[in-house]
Structures are given as structure tokens and as C-alpha cells.
Amino acid sequence: MSSPGRAVPRRKPPHVLANAPFRRLWTAMSVCSLGDWLNIIALTALAGNLTRDAGFQTQSLAIGGVFIAKMLPAILLGPLAGAVADRFDRRLTMFLADLLRFALVLSIPVIGSYQWIVIATFLVECVNLFWVPAKDATVPNLVPKDRLEEANQLNLLVTYGTAPVAAVLFAVLSVAMDFVGSAAPSFSGQPTDIALVVNALAYLVSAVLIFTLRDIPKGHARQGAPSVLRQIVEGWRFVGANQVVRGLVIGMLGAFAAGGAVVGVAKAYVEAQQGGDAAYGTVFGAVFVGMAFGMFFGLRLLSGLSRRRLFGLAIVSAGLVLAAIALIHNLVIVVMLTVLLGACAGIAWIIGYTTIGLEVEDGLRGRTFAFLQSLARVVLLLVVAFAASLAGLFGSHPFTIGAMSYTFDGSHLVLLIGSVVAVVVGALALKQMDDRRGIPISVDLIAALRGVRFEPEQDEQPRGMFVAFEGGEGSGKTTQSRLLAIWLRDQGFDVVQTREPGSTKVGMRLRAILLDSTHQGLSARSETLLYAADRAEHVEKVIRPALYRGAMVVCDRYVDSSLAYQGAGRDLDKDEVAKVNAWATGGLVPDLTVLIDVPPSVGLRRHASPADRIESEPMDFHERVRREFRALAAANPDRYLVVDGTLPQGEVTRLIQDRVREILPDPVPTDAEANTGTIPAIKD
Known part of the structure; x- marks a missing residue:
């Protein structure tokens, strides 16, 4: 059992x-x-x-x-x-x-x-x-x-x-x-x-x-x-309006065409280099071996590089490798270069295929992939047929440079044309899809080769101050956060008073779901992700813009509430909850977290209105939440101010103002407390 x-x-x-x-x-x-x-x-x-x-x-x-x-x-x-x-x-x-x-x-x-x-x-x-x-x-x-x-x-x-x-x-x-x-x-x-x-x-x-x-x-x-032709026509209608998808499709077809150029002239190329059927089979297979390596290992080797950048760079690299294949007359080297060419094509193909799956909505995704597969097949066959025919029409032209003799034939011409096309297509894809503009590609690539992702230093740092209020139900944190906001405004500061959940349009809808007592069946993981979604929107739309303009942000609840309520209260892995919220907030941490500590038995008696979904949880749930809040404060005393919430309201307010005064950017007069009015307590 x-x-x-x-x-x-x-x-x-x-x-x-x-x-x-x-x-x-x-x-x-x-x-x-x-x-x-x-x-x-x-x-x-x-x-x-x-x-x-x-x-x-x-x-x-x-x-x-x-x-x-x-x-x-x-x-x-x-x-x-x-x-x-x-x-x-x-x-x-x-x-x-x-x-x-x-x-x-x-x-x-x-x-x-x-x-x-x-x-x-x-x-x-x-x-x-x-x-x-x-x-x-x-x-x-x-x-x-x-x-x-x-x-x-x-x-x-x-x-x-x-x-x-x-x-x-x-x-x-x-x-x-x-x-x-x-x-x-x-x-x-x-x-x-x-x-x-x-x-x-x-x-x-x-x-x-x-x-x-x-x-x-x-x-x-x-x-x-649908026929192949119909799939292609319908496919262009789907992808034509999306610049990213259009660039991906063109780039993927360019990569496929580069591989097709090699396949199309491989036999004649090998024959010109005095190679037999075994050499031809080796060159043919090298393309697909390289594609397999690129699809399975290429992304792991450059995991720190932006996928959109890697897509364009892979196609450009395929073009440069193709040019080297065209100019080098050594079968051993050509086989190795062909594997590298296939790897570049494989990287571009798997990135493009994955990104299209993310960019295209579900209702159109199947048709888009069918279109891509059909068009790739036609492009491959057309390039292979055209490459071999063009190589034959151009013929072979030997010439001598000093003591060195060199033969330039149709297969070399086809490969050079393919290399130019691949470089141009890759450069266009990189230009249209670059999601890290302003960061040199060389710097990004070197960092990726070291196994890290390059992150530029922020030129502009937040100039404001961020204070978060935490506590259990009925602790008085909502009242105290309002009193602090009023006090800071009286000192002449630009103050943004906010709360979680529900301080954005999206957050208001999430709050209705999270606190509605009719949603008792909501799973713990879903609850955690919904709070994180509200927090991500809140940070991006409210908190971070206010901090960058120099405002004082006073927030009723923040990340530590999820660690306490979902981590300890719902008995989830606190490290996982922390990782989700760190990603949602971009790592934004308050300058000061005020924990108003009240026993659950006292705090829950302060509520006169019907309990919401969280307040109606059993007492042992709220006890676990309180213990976790206290543990978080004990682990980081420099960031936390723990105040006994059973003290008179005025005393709690004074303790909070004394601590905030220590971290304000400008000195605050000691008599500022006199400017603080009495605000009726409200439900937390």
C-alpha cells in the first residue's frame, strides 16, 4: 500500500x-x-x-x-x-x-x-x-x-x-x-x-x-x-504572411538545394578525379551521414547560440564548404568536407522544422509541413537534374598556370553556383531573423563554442527601489503596503503601489481563477504556473518599467509567496518552484522584503468576508506556509525585515519605515512618520 x-x-x-x-x-x-x-x-x-x-x-x-x-x-x-x-x-x-x-x-x-x-x-x-x-x-x-x-x-x-x-x-x-x-x-x-x-x-x-x-x-x-503542386500553392498562402516562417522555408530549401547540388554532380565529379563507384557511393553517403550528425549533435555543440542565428550561420557555412568542395581536387578531403556540408544542412533543417512547429498555429501546422515536404522533394529533384544537365552543357576546360595544371569542369561550376546561392540565402535569413541585434556574431559564436551564452551587460540599470510585502492570511501586509506607499509619496518619491495576482489585464483574469473558491480542483502545478504567468506579466508590464524610470515600487506579494504557498503549502519541490519564478521574473529580486509574521489562528480570525480558495485551506496548510516564510527570512536576513504582526498597527508601521529609511536613495527626515495618516485595515 x-x-x-x-x-x-x-x-x-x-x-x-x-x-x-x-x-x-x-x-x-x-x-x-x-x-x-x-x-x-x-x-x-x-x-x-x-x-x-x-x-x-x-x-x-x-x-x-x-x-x-x-x-x-x-x-x-x-x-x-x-x-x-x-x-x-x-x-x-x-x-x-x-x-x-x-x-x-x-x-x-x-x-x-x-x-x-x-x-x-x-x-x-x-x-x-x-x-x-x-x-x-x-x-x-x-x-x-x-x-x-x-x-x-x-x-x-x-x-x-x-x-x-x-x-x-x-x-x-x-x-x-x-x-x-x-x-x-x-x-x-x-x-x-x-x-x-x-x-x-x-x-x-x-x-x-x-x-x-x-x-x-x-x-x-x-x-x-492534394497533389504535390496543390500542396505547394496552398503552402505559400499559409507562410507568405509570416516573415519568420517565410525566411525559414527559403533557408531550409536553400540548404536542401546545396546538398542536392552535390548529389547531382557527384558521379561526374568523382569520375573526373579518377574515382570509381566506391568513391561515388562514399561521397553520396557522406552528405546524409553529415545531415544525421548535424541533426543530432550540431545543436548540442552550440547550445549557447541563438537558434535563429545558428540557422542562418549553418546555411552560410554550407555555402562556404560547398565552394571549398568545388575548388579542391582531392577525394579524401572532399569526402570530409561533404560530411561537414551535410552537417550544416542538417542543423538548418532541424532548426527550421522545429521553429516552424512553434511559429505556425496548430490548425495550419499539418498543411505547412506537408507543403514543406512536397516542396523540398521537388526542389531536390529539380536541383539534382538541373545540376547534372548544366554540368554537362558547360563541359570540361583544362588550363595551366605555370607548372600547375588545373581542370575546371561543369561540376565545379555547379558547386560554385550552389555555394553562392547558399551564402546569399543564409545571409538574408540571418538578416531577417536575427533576434540578437547589436551583439557581434563573432562574440556570440565564441561564447557558444565555450559552452555558454553571451549576455551583454545592461547599460541602463534600474534606478528605483523595490519593496515586497509578504505574510500569511490576515497578517495586515496589504494595509502596511498602502501606508508605506503613502509615506513615500509624502517624501516626494514617484511610487507605484501594486499587488499579486491581478495588477494587469491578464492578471485580473488569472486572479479570478486562482482565488475563486469554485475552482477547488485546480492542481498544485497548474496553480504554480498560473501564479508564475501572472508574475511574468506583472514584472514586464508594471514593475520593471517603473524601476527603470526611478520609481519606488511597493508590491503586495511576490515570488516568496509562491515558495511558501505552492512550495511548502502544496508540498511541491521548492527548487522547481524557484526556477519557474526566476525564469518568469528574469531574476528580479526585491531590495527589501517585509514579512509580517502572524500565527494563522490569529490571521484567519481577522477576515469577516467569506473565505477565498486559498483562505479556506485547512490550518496545517497555513502553518506550513508560515514556517516556510520564516525559513526564507532566516536564510536571507539582509533582504528581509520580519515584523511581529500582532503588534499595534502604528508600531508595525514605524518599524517598517525605519528600515526603509536606511535604504532610500536620499535621506528622509526623521519626522516624516508624522505625515503618515491612519488607513483603515483592509482584507489581505
Whole structure:
């Protein structure tokens, strides 16, 4: 039996992959994604190999043709294929699509002509248009709604996470084939052929997994699913009015385009550097390995840097790295730089994706992400196709500088253009989104590298004085705070008298919730956060502006009330309550805290009106509150003045004025107390 007040530990919910039907579908998706990436690498490598003897220009155009064949179906036939796919059984659709992809991919190494590569690639992508909508519509039917986000994260992981795996696999196959070829000269197998066979087998494995998955509903897939083009048009309407979101989207697409430029010319670039298929697979995979590192580790290394600044700097850095890749003719260095390029792109992508989730309201967030994903896919394919085609049209131009020979070809031109675009886009994003203007970026970056966040010294310090009154119910603190405010005004000071909760428009609504006796079911944590919300608004709108203009602020209750009432009274962790309130107030601490100490049994008898939600708490609650107030005062005697609230009102007033007189900025006449009128006591 658990002890009173002790939280019973909850059972951790099972992982979404514990769901057997979803696990089988996810496995099929993983295998298909691996096959898709292996397909891209193998087909572009095969196209480059088949046209190797035709020259750099023809080779680049051939590779670009493969990417164009992959891009056209989604743009031209996406809406039609989606409408048709909605009318078929999902399980049967995915099964037949996998079988067709298996047959088409397997036919490519058998036929072995470039023309068939383009035709088969186009047909495979057409089949994909049926497989993807059926898969997307199936996932929500296999997992509970509260686990759908987790399922989508896993789907995204295999969509992009299998790219470096495919690149490593292709490189390993290439090295293995080269080794076999050198050991047995009669062996004529090509790495691209073996990779395509593995690719085809991946689709066959997926078909078997889907065929054995009996839990897929036979109902139709999503009706009226928007096409890629429609998603893009609607997406611009959503993000066009928000400058920050618009800058984020453009920056993210710029980062994706920089990575796409590398992918588009990687094969021709590697061939020009006398590298083989293994080198091409390594360069291809380096982009995605870098993206993974950037997404998972980049933010941790620079945790002290503003996310908006880091977003722009990452894109600018990607552009500079891209320029270095274009000018350096060393494959080892290029691979390392490509990992760095991918890391910069990964940092920009994850920051942008997270910030959009925060900036876009919930009703538009799903459509905005769908728009971003669709546009990113189109941009990636367009850049890859355009990059390879432009590289081919430019050709290769060797020249000599003294004793050094240097070749500048189309791949170098494309990478330089991409670097310029990335630097410009990153600089524009940094200019529009900079949230730390006036602080040099270099200073901010150096501090972040040291693991801290640079905070400039405040040129202007508060000139006023802040006095807070604390105490239990019926202690008389409200009356004494008014008397002190009147006394300070009589001395010629600008005085702002305020209270918590309820001194702002927002605070008035929060006060009604917090003190209304009908809200007895309010949880302790909710109560703490509501008080902190009122305090944050109060400090920003009332207290801090008054202090900066030199006013005397007299406040009825402040942070110590939360430490006593919610920390001790509600039995919450006082350190957590203190952290929440320190964040809410920006660390603002009173110059003096006056604690009027009264036993709860005495203070509660002073109330004539019906008790509010806090006053109606049991006596032991108020006893804990009193003990905590006294403990806070004992721990910080320099800031606290503890006054016995059972003394006559005039005596309490005199003690408070004597202490305040000691900390006033200007001397106060000793006879000032005579100017203090008698104010009727009011309810605290």
C-alpha cells in the first residue's frame, strides 16, 4: 500500500514498434527505402559508366536524364495516380506495386542500355505513386492516435536514415567486385548490376511482408489527397504572411538545394578525379551521414547560440564548404568536407522544422509541413537534374598556370553556383531573423563554442527601489503596503503601489481563477504556473518599467509567496518552484522584503468576508506556509525585515519605515512618520 501523498509510478507505455502489424509495415518501409536509395546510386552510377567514353558533357547529361525521369511522374501524374490509388485495396496495391518494381529494376541490368534505364526509372516512379499513398493511409489505421506522431518519426527516420546505409552498401559492393575482378580476370560482374539485383530483392522482400500483413483495412485510402503542386500553392498562402516562417522555408530549401547540388554532380565529379563507384557511393553517403550528425549533435555543440542565428550561420557555412568542395581536387578531403556540408544542412533543417512547429498555429501546422515536404522533394529533384544537365552543357576546360595544371569542369561550376546561392540565402535569413541585434556574431559564436551564452551587460540599470510585502492570511501586509506607499509619496518619491495576482489585464483574469473558491480542483502545478504567468506579466508590464524610470515600487506579494504557498503549502519541490519564478521574473529580486509574521489562528480570525480558495485551506496548510516564510527570512536576513504582526498597527508601521529609511536613495527626515495618516485595515 502506498503512503499518503506518494505518486504511484506509471507503467511506461509500450513502444510503437511493439505493435506487430505496424512493425511489419515499418520493416517493409525500411527495406523499400533502402532499395530506393540504392536505386538512385546504382542507376546514376550505371548511367555514368555507360557513357564514360562519350566525354564529360555526355556523361553529365546522361546522369541528369536519370534524375529527370525520377522527377517527372510525381509532378505530371501525381494527382491522377493518387485518385486512382484511392479506389483500390491498399494491401493489394502495395503488394502488386512491389512486384512490379522488383521486375522493372531486375530488368535494367539484364537489358543494360541507357534508354531502358530512363524508361524503367520512369515506370518505377509511376508505380511508387500508387505505393506511397496506400502506405500513408494505412499507418493511421495500425497505430493509436496518441502514437501516430511517434510512428511518423520512425517513418521519417527510415526515409532519410537508410540513405547512408545504401551508400555504404554500394561502396562495399564496389570494392568487393573490384577485388573479385582483380583475382579472377574472367569475372565480368559490375557493382551497379549487383546493387540493382539487391535493390530488386529489397522490393521482393517488401512484397512478401505486405502480403502476410492481414491487418490492413480494405477501405479506401485518403479521399481528396492534394497533389504535390496543390500542396505547394496552398503552402505559400499559409507562410507568405509570416516573415519568420517565410525566411525559414527559403533557408531550409536553400540548404536542401546545396546538398542536392552535390548529389547531382557527384558521379561526374568523382569520375573526373579518377574515382570509381566506391568513391561515388562514399561521397553520396557522406552528405546524409553529415545531415544525421548535424541533426543530432550540431545543436548540442552550440547550445549557447541563438537558434535563429545558428540557422542562418549553418546555411552560410554550407555555402562556404560547398565552394571549398568545388575548388579542391582531392577525394579524401572532399569526402570530409561533404560530411561537414551535410552537417550544416542538417542543423538548418532541424532548426527550421522545429521553429516552424512553434511559429505556425496548430490548425495550419499539418498543411505547412506537408507543403514543406512536397516542396523540398521537388526542389531536390529539380536541383539534382538541373545540376547534372548544366554540368554537362558547360563541359570540361583544362588550363595551366605555370607548372600547375588545373581542370575546371561543369561540376565545379555547379558547386560554385550552389555555394553562392547558399551564402546569399543564409545571409538574408540571418538578416531577417536575427533576434540578437547589436551583439557581434563573432562574440556570440565564441561564447557558444565555450559552452555558454553571451549576455551583454545592461547599460541602463534600474534606478528605483523595490519593496515586497509578504505574510500569511490576515497578517495586515496589504494595509502596511498602502501606508508605506503613502509615506513615500509624502517624501516626494514617484511610487507605484501594486499587488499579486491581478495588477494587469491578464492578471485580473488569472486572479479570478486562482482565488475563486469554485475552482477547488485546480492542481498544485497548474496553480504554480498560473501564479508564475501572472508574475511574468506583472514584472514586464508594471514593475520593471517603473524601476527603470526611478520609481519606488511597493508590491503586495511576490515570488516568496509562491515558495511558501505552492512550495511548502502544496508540498511541491521548492527548487522547481524557484526556477519557474526566476525564469518568469528574469531574476528580479526585491531590495527589501517585509514579512509580517502572524500565527494563522490569529490571521484567519481577522477576515469577516467569506473565505477565498486559498483562505479556506485547512490550518496545517497555513502553518506550513508560515514556517516556510520564516525559513526564507532566516536564510536571507539582509533582504528581509520580519515584523511581529500582532503588534499595534502604528508600531508595525514605524518599524517598517525605519528600515526603509536606511535604504532610500536620499535621506528622509526623521519626522516624516508624522505625515503618515491612519488607513483603515483592509482584507489581505
